[in-house]
Amino acid sequence: MKTPFISAVLAVLWKDLQVELRSRELVGSMGLFALLSILIFSFALELDRIARTESVSGVLWVTVVYASVLGLNRSLAMERDQGNLDALLLAPVDRTAIYFGKLIGNFIFTLVVGLTLILLMTVLYNLTLTRLWLIVVLVLGTLGFSTVGTLLATMTVQTRARESLLPIVMMPVALPLLLSAVRASTGILNETPQEDWLAWVQILAVLNVVYMTMSFLLFEYVIEE
Secondary structure, X not given: OOOOHHHHHHHHHHHHHHHHHHHOHHHHHHHHHHHHHHHHHHHHOOOOHHHHHHHHHHHHHHHHHHHHHHHHHHHHHHHHXXXXXXXXXXXXXXXXXXXXXXXXXXXXHHHXXXXXXXXXXXXXXXXXXXXXXXXXXXXXXXXXXXXXXXXXXXXXXXXXXXXXXHHHHXXXXXXXXXXXXXXXXXXXXXXXXXXHHHHHHHHXXXXXXXXXXXXXXXXHHHOOO
């Protein structure tokens, strides 16, 4: 008898949250990478305020994306190396429940890092990044990267070169998300009229639906060796 779908999703999510609360390995490594990245960019752009203002959205999203890739790699690698992935496949649950449990966990970890980045960059770059619409874009963009990243990380984790293969595979697929997020964030931070950047937010929402639908349909085949 199969475990109910929602119960299975929550069980996988709760397992990931408990492991992270005990070890703090994923958020810690992602946060350290993100902190070093924005510090480097801050020093590099310190003397040019105009360039710093124009590039802040790009710095934010490049850092979020690569921190997300780092977290996805470590998350799925731990499952694989410890045999948890095989145990999940043997459990009487839908494969897609495993996917959504991992997805929500990865989304939460990446969003925590992203929100922390916004606060840190507000201080380091002397700019006001704590804006409602920017938070909305961050949530949509992070959800999209976590959606496609969880699927692709599940595929690449079974290869030897998983650390280098995931970003190579993920970047072309996630490029529309990155472009839309950067364009929307730039418009928000530059205080351009809403009609100039709102379409990019709508594109982000549509991409989330497309990626989640495709991942839902493909995960069952990707997770099988």
